[in-house]
Amino acid sequence: MALIRDLAAQFVEMVLVLVLAPGLVGLVRKTKARLTRRHGASVLQPYRDLSRLLRKEVVLAENASWLFRVAPYLIFAATWVAAALVPTFATGLLFGWSADLIAIIALLGSARFFLALAGMDVGTSFGGMGSSREVMIASLAEPAMLMTVFTLALIAGSTQLSTIAAFMNSPAVGLSVSLGLALFALIIVAIAENARIPVDNPSTHLELTMVHEAMVLEYSGRHLALIELSSALKLVLYVSLIACIFAPWGLAGAQAGAAVLLIGVSAYLAKLTAAGVLLAVFETTIAKMRVFRVPQFVGAALMLGLLGTLLRFVSGSF
Amino acid sequence: MSLIVLLACVAALLMTSVLGITAARTRVGTPIVYGACLAACTIALVAALAQLLSNAAVPTLVLPLALPWLGAHFRIDALSAFFLVVVDLGGGGASLYALGHGTHEEAPHRVLPFYPAFLAGMNLVVVADDAFTFLLCWEFMSLTSWALVMAHHRDADNRRAGYIYMVMAGFGTFALMLAFGLLAGPSGGYAFEVMRAGQHGPLIAALVLTLALLGAGSKAGLVPLHVWLPLAHPAAPSHVSALMSGAMTKVAVYAFLRIVLDLLGAPSWWSSMAVLALAGITTVMGVLYALMQHDLKRLLAYHTVENIGIVFIGVGLALGFKANAMPLAAALALTAALFHVFNHSLFKSLLFFGAGSVQNATGERDMEHLGGLIHRMPYAAFAFLVGCAAISALPPLNGFVSEWLTFQAILLSPAVAQWGLKMLIPGVGALLALSAALAAACFVKAYGVTFLGRPRTPVAAQAIETDRFSLTAMFILAALCLLAGILPGFFIDALAPVSEALIGARMPVQATDPWLGIVPIAASRSSYDGLLVFVFIGLAGLITATAIHRLASHALRRSPAWDCGTPDPSPLTQYSAASFAQPIRRVYGTLAFDAREQVEMPPPGDPRPAVLRVSLRDLLWDWLYAPAEGAVRVTADRLNQFQFLTIRKYLSLVFGLLIVLLLVLAIWL
Amino acid sequence: MPNLAFDMAHLLAGSLVLVSFMLLYQDRLSSLLNVYALHALVLALSVAWQANLQNAPHLYVTATLALGFKAIIIPVALRQIIERLGIHREIETVVGIGPTMLAGMALVGLSMVVMLRVTAAAAPIARQDLAFALAVVLLGLLMMVTRRNAVGQVVGFMSLENGLILAATGARGMPLVVEISVTFSILIAFIVIGIFLFRIRERFDTVDISALDQARGEQR
Amino acid sequence: MSHFVVPPALVLLIPLAAAALLALLPDYRLTARLNVAATLLTFLAAVSLLLEPHPTPGSYLLVDDLNVVFIALNTFVGFTTSVFSASYVGHELETGRLTPAYLRFYHAMYQLLMCAMNVALMANNIGLMWVAIETATLTTVLMVGIYRTHEALEAAWKYFILGSVGIALALFGTILVYVAAQPVIGEGLEAMAWTRLMTEASRFDPALLNVAFIFLLLGYGTKVGLAPLHAWLPDAHAEGPTPISAVLSGLLLNVALYAVLRFKMLMATNAAAIAPGPLMVTMGLATLLFAAFMLYRRRDIKRLFAYSSVEHMGIITFAFGMGGPLANFAGLLQMTLHSLTKSGIFFAVGHAAQAKNTQRIDDIGGLTETHPWLGWGLVAGVVAIAGLPPLGIFMSEFLLVSSTFARAPLLAILLVLGLLVALGALFLRLNGLAFGEPRGASHPVKASSAPLFAHLALVLGAGLYLPPQLVTWFQHVSRLLG
Numbered sequence A: 001m002a003l004i005r006d007l008a009a010q011f012v013e014m015v016l017v018l019v020l021a022p023g024l025v026g027l028v029r030k031t032k033a034r035l036t037r038r039h040g041a042s043v044l045q046p047y048r049d050l051s052r053l054l055r056k057e058v059v060l061a062e063n064a065s066w067l068f069r070v071a072p073y074l075i076f077a078a079t080w081v082a083a084a085l086v087p088t089f090a091t092g093l094l095f096g097w098s099a100d101l102i103a104i105i106a107l108l109g110s111a112r113f114f115l116a117l118a119g120m121d122v123g124t125s126f127g128g129m130g131s132s133r134e135v136m137i138a139s140l141a142e143p144a145m146l147m148t149v150f151t152l153a154l155i156a157g158s159t160q161l162s163t164i165a166a167f168m169n170s171p172a173v174g175l176s177v178s179l180g181l182a183l184f185a186l187i188i189v190a191i192a193e194n195a196r197i198p199v200d201n202p203s204t205h206l207e208l209t210m211v212h213e214a215m216v217l218e219y220s221g222r223h224l225a226l227i228e229l230s231s232a233l234k235l236v237l238y239v240s241l242i243a244c245i246f247a248p249w250g251l252a253g254a255q256a257g258a259a260v261l262l263i264g265v266s267a268y269l270a271k272l273t274a275a276g277v278l279l280a281v282f283e284t285t286i287a288k289m290r291v292f293r294v295p296q297f298v299g300a301a302l303m304l305g306l307l308g309t310l311l312r313f314v315s316g317s318f
Numbered sequence B: 001m002s003l004i005v006l007l008a009c010v011a012a013l014l015m016t017s018v019l020g021i022t023a024a025r026t027r028v029g030t031p032i033v034y035g036a037c038l039a040a041c042t043i044a045l046v047a048a049l050a051q052l053l054s055n056a057a058v059p060t061l062v063l064p065l066a067l068p069w070l071g072a073h074f075r076i077d078a079l080s081a082f083f084l085v086v087v088d089l090g091g092g093g094a095s096l097y098a099l100g101h102g103t104h105e106e107a108p109h110r111v112l113p114f115y116p117a118f119l120a121g122m123n124l125v126v127v128a129d130d131a132f133t134f135l136l137c138w139e140f141m142s143l144t145s146w147a148l149v150m151a152h153h154r155d156a157d158n159r160r161a162g163y164i165y166m167v168m169a170g171f172g173t174f175a176l177m178l179a180f181g182l183l184a185g186p187s188g189g190y191a192f193e194v195m196r197a198g199q200h201g202p203l204i205a206a207l208v209l210t211l212a213l214l215g216a217g218s219k220a221g222l223v224p225l226h227v228w229l230p231l232a233h234p235a236a237p238s239h240v241s242a243l244m245s246g247a248m249t250k251v252a253v254y255a256f257l258r259i260v261l262d263l264l265g266a267p268s269w270w271s272s273m274a275v276l277a278l279a280g281i282t283t284v285m286g287v288l289y290a291l292m293q294h295d296l297k298r299l300l301a302y303h304t305v306e307n308i309g310i311v312f313i314g315v316g317l318a319l320g321f322k323a324n325a326m327p328l329a330a331a332l333a334l335t336a337a338l339f340h341v342f343n344h345s346l347f348k349s350l351l352f353f354g355a356g357s358v359q360n361a362t363g364e365r366d367m368e369h370l371g372g373l374i375h376r377m378p379y380a381a382f383a384f385l386v387g388c389a390a391i392s393a394l395p396p397l398n399g400f401v402s403e404w405l406t407f408q409a410i411l412l413s414p415a416v417a418q419w420g421l422k423m424l425i426p427g428v429g430a431l432l433a434l435s436a437a438l439a440a441a442c443f444v445k446a447y448g449v450t451f452l453g454r455p456r457t458p459v460a461a462q463a464i465e466t467d468r469f470s471l472t473a474m475f476i477l478a479a480l481c482l483l484a485g486i487l488p489g490f491f492i493d494a495l496a497p498v499s500e501a502l503i504g505a506r507m508p509v510q511a512t513d514p515w516l517g518i519v520p521i522a523a524s525r526s527s528y529d530g531l532l533v534f535v536f537i538g539l540a541g542l543i544t545a546t547a548i549h550r551l552a553s554h555a556l557r558r559s560p561a562w563d564c565g566t567p568d569p570s571p572l573t574q575y576s577a578a579s580f581a582q583p584i585r586r587v588y589g590t591l592a593f594d595a596r597e598q599v600e601m602p603p604p605g606d607p608r609p610a611v612l613r614v615s616l617r618d619l620l621w622d623w624l625y626a627p628a629e630g631a632v633r634v635t636a637d638r639l640n641q642f643q644f645l646t647i648r649k650y651l652s653l654v655f656g657l658l659i660v661l662l663l664v665l666a667i668w669l
Numbered sequence C: 001m002p003n004l005a006f007d008m009a010h011l012l013a014g015s016l017v018l019v020s021f022m023l024l025y026q027d028r029l030s031s032l033l034n035v036y037a038l039h040a041l042v043l044a045l046s047v048a049w050q051a052n053l054q055n056a057p058h059l060y061v062t063a064t065l066a067l068g069f070k071a072i073i074i075p076v077a078l079r080q081i082i083e084r085l086g087i088h089r090e091i092e093t094v095v096g097i098g099p100t101m102l103a104g105m106a107l108v109g110l111s112m113v114v115m116l117r118v119t120a121a122a123a124p125i126a127r128q129d130l131a132f133a134l135a136v137v138l139l140g141l142l143m144m145v146t147r148r149n150a151v152g153q154v155v156g157f158m159s160l161e162n163g164l165i166l167a168a169t170g171a172r173g174m175p176l177v178v179e180i181s182v183t184f185s186i187l188i189a190f191i192v193i194g195i196f197l198f199r200i201r202e203r204f205d206t207v208d209i210s211a212l213d214q215a216r217g218e219q220r
Numbered sequence D: 001m002s003h004f005v006v007p008p009a010l011v012l013l014i015p016l017a018a019a020a021l022l023a024l025l026p027d028y029r030l031t032a033r034l035n036v037a038a039t040l041l042t043f044l045a046a047v048s049l050l051l052e053p054h055p056t057p058g059s060y061l062l063v064d065d066l067n068v069v070f071i072a073l074n075t076f077v078g079f080t081t082s083v084f085s086a087s088y089v090g091h092e093l094e095t096g097r098l099t100p101a102y103l104r105f106y107h108a109m110y111q112l113l114m115c116a117m118n119v120a121l122m123a124n125n126i127g128l129m130w131v132a133i134e135t136a137t138l139t140t141v142l143m144v145g146i147y148r149t150h151e152a153l154e155a156a157w158k159y160f161i162l163g164s165v166g167i168a169l170a171l172f173g174t175i176l177v178y179v180a181a182q183p184v185i186g187e188g189l190e191a192m193a194w195t196r197l198m199t200e201a202s203r204f205d206p207a208l209l210n211v212a213f214i215f216l217l218l219g220y221g222t223k224v225g226l227a228p229l230h231a232w233l234p235d236a237h238a239e240g241p242t243p244i245s246a247v248l249s250g251l252l253l254n255v256a257l258y259a260v261l262r263f264k265m266l267m268a269t270n271a272a273a274i275a276p277g278p279l280m281v282t283m284g285l286a287t288l289l290f291a292a293f294m295l296y297r298r299r300d301i302k303r304l305f306a307y308s309s310v311e312h313m314g315i316i317t318f319a320f321g322m323g324g325p326l327a328n329f330a331g332l333l334q335m336t337l338h339s340l341t342k343s344g345i346f347f348a349v350g351h352a353a354q355a356k357n358t359q360r361i362d363d364i365g366g367l368t369e370t371h372p373w374l375g376w377g378l379v380a381g382v383v384a385i386a387g388l389p390p391l392g393i394f395m396s397e398f399l400l401v402s403s404t405f406a407r408a409p410l411l412a413i414l415l416v417l418g419l420l421v422a423l424g425a426l427f428l429r430l431n432g433l434a435f436g437e438p439r440g441a442s443h444p445v446k447a448s449s450a451p452l453f454a455h456l457a458l459v460l461g462a463g464l465y466l467p468p469q470l471v472t473w474f475q476h477v478s479r480l481l482g
Helices: A002-035 A045-055 A066-084 A101-121 A125-156 A161-169 A177-193 A221-246 A258-285 A291-314 B002-023 B029-053 B078-104 B114-127 B131-152 B156-184 B192-197 B202-220 B228-235 B238-263 B269-292 B296-323 B327-362 B378-391 B398-411 B419-451 B468-486 B488-502 B530-551 B577-593 B619-644 B647-668 C002-025 C029-053 C058-085 C097-118 C124-146 C150-170 C177-197 C210-216 D006-024 D028-051 D065-094 D100-122 D126-147 D150-185 D194-203 D206-224 D232-239 D242-269 D276-297 D301-322 D324-356 D372-385 D393-407 D409-434 D450-464 D468-481
Strands: A058-061 B060-063 B072-075 B556-559 B596-600 B611-615
Touching: A002 A045, A002 A066, A002 A221, A002 A258, A045 A221, A058 A066, A058 A221, A066 A101, A066 A221, A066 B530, A101 A125, A101 A161, A101 A221, A101 B398, A101 B419, A125 A161, A125 A177, A125 A291, A125 B398, A125 B419, A125 B577, A161 A221, A177 A221, A177 A291, A221 A258, A221 B530, A291 B419, A291 B577, B002 B029, B002 B060, B002 B072, B002 B114, B029 B078, B029 B114, B029 B488, B072 B131, B078 B114, B078 B238, B078 B327, B078 B468, B078 B488, B114 B131, B114 B238, B131 B156, B131 B192, B131 B228, B131 B238, B131 D393, B156 B192, B156 B202, B156 B228, B156 B238, B156 D393, B156 D409, B192 B238, B202 B238, B202 B269, B228 B238, B228 B296, B238 B296, B238 B327, B238 B488, B269 B296, B269 B419, B269 B577, B296 B327, B296 B398, B296 B419, B327 B378, B327 B398, B327 B468, B327 B488, B378 B398, B378 B419, B378 B468, B398 B419, B398 B468, B419 B577, B468 B488, B468 B530, B619 D276, B647 C097, B647 C124, B647 D150, B647 D206, C002 C029, C002 C097, C002 C124, C002 C150, C029 C058, C029 C150, C058 C150, C058 C177, C097 C124, C097 D206, C124 C150, C124 D150, C150 C177, C150 D150, C177 D126, C177 D150, D006 D028, D006 D100, D028 D065, D028 D100, D065 D100, D065 D242, D065 D324, D065 D450, D065 D468, D100 D126, D100 D242, D126 D150, D126 D206, D126 D232, D126 D242, D150 D194, D150 D206, D150 D232, D150 D242, D194 D242, D206 D242, D206 D276, D232 D242, D232 D301, D242 D276, D242 D301, D242 D324, D242 D468, D276 D301, D276 D409, D301 D324, D301 D372, D301 D393, D301 D409, D324 D372, D324 D393, D324 D450, D324 D468, D372 D409, D372 D450, D393 D409, D393 D450
Parallel strands: A058 B556
Antiparallel strands: B060 B072, B596 B611
8 A cells, every 4th residue: 555655656756757857948038038038928928939840840860870869768768767766845755765866867878869969869069078078167067066965965874865865955055155055066966957048048059059959959859858858857857856945844754644645746736937037047148158168157157065974074063 | 616616617618718729710719619608607607606695614725826836826815706796798899799799790700719718818817816816816906908909910000009008008017017026025915815914014005006006007098007908808808898998998997996905904095185186087087088089989087087087086085094993984985886897897888889880880980970770770789878877877767876875985084184185085076077067978978979960871771780799788788787877785785794894894885775675884874776767757757647648639740850941961961079169178178178169161152161170189198198208219219329339339338347246346345 | 593594485475576676677578588587487496496395206397397487488479479560569558557556565464464364274384475476466456457558468468477387386295386376377388379479569559360261271 | 087967968968969060061951950950959968957956067168056057048949949050941941141152051050169168167267268258259250251341351350350340359368367266276177177276365465466367357357248348249240140149249259258367266266366256347337438428329129139148248247346245146147138038039130130120220110000919029029138037137137226325325327328319219220110100111020939938938938937956056155256
C-alpha cells in the first residue's frame, strides 16, 4: 500500500514538473514583455508552440546521423529523470535516494554532452560554435555547482537532496556565511546553465551572441519540441532545487497527509511564480555580456563555491 | 595453485615471444602469436579472479633464479590479484583486438616478438615479491614496451619518443632502486616480507615516499614526470598503446601502493599532502594538455595522465585517512582509487582501440583530417561513443561511479586533524570537479570532430568499417563499462579484500543492497543506484518515444543544412579541433601554456586569406627538462676538450695527480 | 765498516739527485746529453757500490748495463738523431728554468718528507736511497712535463727510470732487479727508435710517418 | 721448491708455443685456424683448472678463488675473440688494410698477449706480475699501431708513452712493497710472493704501504683507464684492429684491475695503513661521471664504446672502494659481465664497421633494417652495457646502487646520476646506429655472429641464474676484499 502511495507520489511529481515547465517559461516571457511595456504572448504560448512543433514535419540536414535523431530523446530522458529526483512539494521521494545531488548534476551533464554532440553532428559552423561555447561555460559552471554541493553536503552532512532539504527545513540550520556564498554561486550557475541573460539570450538568433540556440539550430519538428521541453524542464529543476534548499518552507515530509501535501503543492507553485517573476525582472534590468566575459562571471561562482567549501572545511562554524 | 597457473601463463607468453621472432615473417605469425596471447591472458585472468574472489590462502613461491642467495620470490595477495585482473583483462582485450588490427601492421617482425614479452613483464611485476625480481621485471616491462614504441622507427618523432621514454624509464627505475635500497638497509634484506617487518624512521619514510613518487610516478605519468607518456603511447601500435595506457600505468600505481601502503608501514599525514598536491595538478594539467591536442591518440594519452591524477587523489586521501586513523574513510578512498584503476583500464583500452580502428580505416591520427566517420564506420563509432561517455564520467556508466566515490571520500575529509590537509583537500576537490567538466568538453571535441560532421579529407570519406575481431573486443569492453556502471556494488565488494589487506578495513557490503545500489557510508549520507538511474532513463526515453510516436507527425524531410543563405561547399568551414578548443584555450591556455594568438587580417579588397597563428608553450618542459638537457650538453662540451690534449698535457695530469696524492699523504699522515 | 758504507751510498744517491737538478738546469741539447751520461755514470757507481755492499754479484750486470747502454750508447744515438733530423739545439721549456728549479726543490722536499717519515722501520740505507730515488723519479717526471723537445722528454724519462733502478738496487736482496733493468733498457730503446722512425722533431704528439713508407719499401 | 701442476703450465705454455709457431707460419688461413685452436686449448686447460682443486701455490704461480675465475674468463674471451678475429682479418686482407706479413706478426702477438695476461693473472709474485702486465702492454702497443695509418701510429705512440710512465710508477710501488715486506719476511722471492705478503702484511710498515699503494694505484690505474689517466684508452681502442679493442676492453683492463684488487686486499689486511676505499671511491666516481659525459660527443663508434669501458671501470673501482659483501660481489660480477658484454659489443661493432666500411657514427644507421641479426645484437649489447635487465649487469648495478644508498646516500646519488647520463648517451647513439632510415654503404657481413651471441647468451644467463659455484667463489673473494 505504502509502496503504491509512494509510487503515485513519485509519478505525480514527474508529471507535475513536466506539466509546469512550459508554464514557467511562458510566465517569464510574459512578465518580461509586461516589464518592457509590451503586451506579450499569453502564458500558455509555450504549450501551443510545443503542440505545433509536434505536428510539424522534421526537416533533417542531409548528413545528420543517427546520433542527431537519438540525441533529443536521450537529452529529454536525462533531464526529466534529473528533474524527477528533485523534491518539489514533498521530500520523501521513493527513488530520491537512487541518485544524490552529484548524480543529478552528472545527469544534466550527460544531457549537455549529447546536446553538444548533436550540435556538431550536422557539420555547420553554427553547431560547432554553439557546442564549443557551451562546453566552455559548462567547464566552469559544473565545478561551481559541485562546490556548492560540497558546501551543502558539509552543512547537512549528506549529499542526499531529501536529507539536505529536511535539514534545511529543521531549526538546526542557522544563518551561515558559506550558505550565502553557496546560494549566490548556485544562482549564477542556474543562470548560466539555463542560458539566460546575461550569459546567453534565449530569444535571439544572432550568431555572435547565441550559445544554446546555435546548437539546436538544425533541430525542427518533434525533435525541437523535445529539446525545448527539456530546457524548460531544466529551468524548473533549478528553480525547485534552489527552492527546496534555500526556501524549504511548506515542503511536505516523508509520510505527510493529504492536507500537508496540498500545502506543499501550493507553496511550490508560489515559489515557482516568484522565481519566474524575479528572473524576468533580473533579465530585463541587465544586458547580455560578451562571450569572453562569461568565464569571469561563472568563474566568480566557482570561486565563491570554493570559498564556501573551504570555510566549512576549516571550521564547521561559518 | 593460482600462482603456478599464472607463472605457467607467463612462461607460455615468453615462449610465444620467442616463437614470434621466427613466425613474424610468415602470414600465420600474427594470428598464432595473438591467439596464444589471448589464451594465456584469459587463463591468467581466470586464475587471478579465482584468487581475488575466493579469499584463499596467499600463495607464495621461490624459484632459484635472480639473486643467488635470495632467489626469485613470487606471491599473489589481494592487491596483486586485483592488478593481475586489470593487466590480463587489458591484455586479453588487446590481444583479441590485435587479431584483427595486427593484420594491418606493416612491420610485424618488430611487434610480434616483443608484445608477448611485454605482457609477461607486466604480469611478473605484479606478482614479484622481492625487490630485485620486482625491478628486474619492471625494467623488462619498460624495455619491451620501448621496443614496441620503436616498432615504427623510421619516423623521427617515434625515435625521439622512444629515447625520452627510455631515459625517463631509467630515471624511474633508479629512483625505485634507491627506495628499495633504503627499505632493505645496508645488509640488503631485499625480500618484501623483510622490508614489511623492518621499522623505518621518519626521514627514511620521507625519502622512500619521495623516491616512490618519482619512480612510480614517472611510469604512471604524474605531472611533471609525464613528458614521455604522450610521446610514447601514441608512437606504439594501437593495441600496444591501449596496453601501455590501460595496463602499464596501472602497474605503476601498483608499485606505488605496494611500496607506500604495504612495505613502508603506517603513513604520515604530510605524505598524503605531497601525493594530493601532485595528483590535483596532474588531473587538471593532463586534461588541459589533452584539450590542446589534435592528434587523437596523443589526446587519449594525455587523458591517461588526467585519470592517473584521479587515481592518485584517491590514493592520497587513503593515505591521509589512514594517518588520521579513519579506517572506513581510508577504505572508501582506496576503493574509489582502485575502482577507477579498473574503469580507466576498460574505457581507455576501448578508446585506443577505436583510435586504432580509425587509423586503420583512414591512415590518419590527426583529427583535423577526419570527420563524419559515424556514417562510414557506425559500429566502431558507437563503441567509441560509449567509451567517451564513460571517460567523461556520465551516469550510468562506470567512470561516474568511481569519481562519485572519490567525491564522497573528499566529503569525509573535514574530520582530518591537520590544517594542511583541511586547506588542501577542498582545492583538490575543486580541481577534480574542474577536470571532470573539462574531460567532458574534451571528448565532445574528440568525438565531434572525428566521427561527426562532414569528412574533411577524401580518406575520411572513403573510410571503411573495422574488422570483426576489433569490433568484438571493443563491444566487450563497452559492455563491461556499462556493467560496472550499473552494478558497481559487486565490483566494490570484490575490492574489499584489497582494502582489508592494505587498510585493515573495508567498505560496507554492497551486494545486499535491496535495489543493488551502493552506499559508501550510510544511506542517510549518500547513495547511488546506477541500475535504477539506467532503468529510469531507459523508461523515460521509451515513454517519450512511444508518446511522440503516437502523438507527433512522422513526416520527415532531408534537406541541406541551414547556411544563412551563404552556401559553404567546403567541409573545411566546419568547426575544427583547434577552433573548438579556442574558447577554453583563451580561458585557461594563457595561464597553463602561455598561449598566444596573432591574427593577420588583410585589408578589405586584399585577396590574401586571413591567418590565425596559435603558439603554445609546454612550460613544464621549458622549465624543467630543457635546462637539464642544456646542462648535460654544456658539461659534455666542456669536458670534451680533454679528448684533444697533447701527450705532454696528459702527462702533466698524471704528474699533478701523483703530487696531490703524495701531498695528501705527507700532510695527513 | 757499515758507517763508511752508509756514507758512500748516501753520497752516491745524493749526487744522483744533484745531477737530476743539473739536468733540469740545462738549456742546450748537447750539454743535456752530456749531463745525462753523467747521470747514468753516477747510477752505475751507486749500483756497483750496492752490489758489493749487499755482496750481490748479479747487481754488477745492472751496473755495467747502466754504464755501457745508458752512459754511452743512448747519448751517442740521440746525438745522431739530433744531427740527422736537424733538431735545433735549444730546449724549449714550458715554464722558465727558474720556476722549474724551485718546483724541483719542492719535489725533493716532498719526497724527503714522505719517505723519511715513512720508512722508520726499514734499513737506514734503504731509507736514504728510497728518499733520493723518489726525488729522482719526481724530478724526471717534472722534466718530462716541462720540456717541449722530444729528446728532452726522453732524457727526463730515462732519468726517472734511473731513479727506479736506484730504488730497486737499494732494496736489500730484491729479486728480478736485473730483469727489470733489462726490460727498461729495451723500453728506452723502443722510445729512441720510435723517435727516430717517426721523425719526432718537436713534441711527442705529432708523428710524421712519411719515413715509414720508405722504411717498409712499399707505397700504399 | 715450486710445486708445479699440469693445467697451469698448459695455460701458460700453449699460448707461448703457439706464439712461436705462428710467428713462423706464412699462410694466414692456417695461422688464423691455429690461433683459434690454440686459444681453444688454452681455454680447455683453464676449464680443467676450474674443475680440479686449486694446486698448492708455488713461489711464482698461484691459483686461487680470485684468479681462477678470471683465468677462465680470460681464456674464454680470448677464444671467442680469436674466432671473431679469424673472420675479421680475412676481410681486412681483402680490403688490403693488412698484409700477410703483418698478419703473421699479429697472430704471434695475439698469443703472446694471451700468455702475458695469463701469467699476470696467475703470478704469485708482484715482480712477475709487473713484468707480465708490461709485456702485455707492449704487445698491445704493437698491435694498435699495426694499421700504420697516421692515427693508428699516433694512438700507439700515445699509448706507449703514457703506458711507460704508468709502468715506471707501478714498478716504484712494487719496489716499495718489497721494501716494506723485506724486514718482516726477509730477503728474496718470498718477500714478493702474494701468499706470504697476504699472511704477513699486518706487520708491514703501514706508512710505506701507503706510499706504495698510491704509486700502484696510479701505475696500474693508468692501465685500468681511470680518469685522468685514461687518455691512451679511447684512441688505442678506436685505431687498432677490432679484435684487439675487444681484448683490450674485455681483458687487459680487467687484468690491470685485478692487480689493483690484489694490492687492495694487501692494504685491507694491514689495519694501520690508510683505507684504500675512499681513494678508489673518489677515482671511480670521477671516472664514471667523466666518461658518462664524454660519451655524448663521440663521433667514432669504437671510441664511443671505449669510453663506455672507462665508465664501467669507474663503476667497478667505485664498487671495490665501497667494499662490504654486497658491493664487492657487485664489483666482481660487473668485472666478469662487463668483459663478456663489451667484447661482444666490439664484435658487433667490428662487423658493423666492415659492413658499412666506416667507423663514423653518422655514416652508420638503421642496422636493424639492413643487417637484422647484427643490428639487434648491437641493441642487445647496448641494453646490456647500459645495465638493463634481464641481462646480467643489471644485477651488479642493482646491488651496488641499493647497497650504497643505504650506506652513503650522497655517493649513491652521484653514482645514479652518472649511470643515468651514460644510459642517455648510449641510447641516443643507439637510436641513430640501429634504427631510422638505413644510411651509408651497406655490404653483407660474411663473418659469423656466433661469438657475439654466445657472449650475449652468457650475459643473459648470468642475469637470470648464477651457478652456485661461481657465487661461492665470489662471496669468498668479497670477504677477502673486506
